Amino acid sequence: MHARYLPDVLHPGRADDQRVIHYQIVGLSLPWCAIMPGVPLTPDELLTTTRSVRKRLDLTRPVPLELVKECLEIALQAPNGGMRQGWHWIVVTDPQVRAQIGDFYRRSAEPYLASAAAADPNRGAGRGVMARVSSSSAYLAQHMGQVPVLVIPCITVRPAWPAGETQAGLWGSLLPAAWSYMLACRARGLGTAWTTLHLRYETEIAGLLGLPGDIRQGALIPTAYYTGGTFRPAARRPLADVLHVDHW
Numbered sequence: 001m002h003a004r005y006l007p008d009v010l011h012p013g014r015a016d017d018q019r020v021i022h023y024q025i026v027g028l029s030l031p032w033c034a035i036m037p038g039v040p041l042t043p044d045e046l047l048t049t050t051r052s053v054r055k056r057l058d059l060t061r062p063v064p065l066e067l068v069k070e071c072l073e074i075a076l077q078a079p080n081g082g083m084r085q086g087w088h089w090i091v092v093t094d095p096q097v098r099a100q101i102g103d104f105y106r107r108s109a110e111p112y113l114a115s116a117a118a119a120d121p122n123r124g125a126g127r128g129v130m131a132r133v134s135s136s137s138a139y140l141a142q143h144m145g146q147v148p149v150l151v152i153p154c155i156t157v158r159p160a161w162p163a164g165e166t167q168a169g170l171w172g173s174l175l176p177a178a179w180s181y182m183l184a185c186r187a188r189g190l191g192t193a194w195t196t197l198h199l200r201y202e203t204e205i206a207g208l209l210g211l212p213g214d215i216r217q218g219a220l221i222p223t224a225y226y227t228g229g230t231f232r233p234a235a236r237r238p239l240a241d242v243l244h245v246d247h248w
């Protein structure tokens with residue numbers, strides 16, 4: 001199902017044969033043969049229901065590496081500054097390495113979650129919403145190392161920080177691609193969550209994974225099939241509260 005859906009999103013209006021040719025050019029290894037049937041979603045449904053999946057990550061069902069690679073092929077279509085494509089994608093499947101990363105994540109998350117709850121239990125969203133997020137985050141903190149696949153999007157940093165180069169330029173060349181990966185996962189029935197708490201131990205994890213010194217990590221994305229039914233749009237601050245047309 002998604003094999004038809006996907007090219008329509010990427011190349012609206014192209015004839016089928018043109019899509020196949022294009023896919024061969026960009027090197028996607030699986031132009032039409034989905035590994036598993038995808039989730040039939042409109043573009044807006046995909047964008048509004050790609051949630052942080054934590055408690056519903058299926059820790060027991062293996063995820064084919066080929067499916068992860070298919071999602072990463074989609075991610076590589078994201079914009080990136082100067083077409084430098086300085087990104088690298090670390091896909092961790094080894095159970096021992098996952099357990100070690102999970103341990104670093106838990107050690108960072110536990111104090112963070114405790115202090116965040118103590119500081120302001122109502123921050124940002126309603127009390128009920130934050131209680132759910134905290135409970136869900138605490139669950140992930142205990143189980144990160146058991147998630148079948150951990151993906152760490154990385155980017156090469158240049159030794160000298162050229163004048164005028166901004167954080168936005170650097171991370172803007174990685175994070176849209178990471179989000180594309182998560183959307184591609186969702187379209188294929190995989191759940192993910194954006195996480196960053198492991199970064200407190202970025203150096204230790206870099207050593208564990210043998211990352212070169214000029215490589216920075218942008219996120220840690222647990223990836224698994226999800227249990228249960230579909231996902232819904234979430235509550236957000238109203239647009240009217242954050243919209244500024246022409247002036248603040």
Ligand SMILES: Cc1cc2nc3c(=O)[nH]c(=O)nc-3n(C[C@H](O)[C@H](O)[C@H](O)COP(=O)(O)O)c2cc1C
Nearest residue numbers: 050051052053133137140193194195196197198234
């Ligand atoms: C920059 C960033 C860092 C985040 N870090 C974490 C994290 O370390 N652990 C976690 O469980 N969730 C993390 N999240 C997920 C947010 O908690 C989540 O996006 C938010 O609660 C909204 O929920 P939703 O993604 O389901 O819409 C992070 C999200 C962003 C954008």
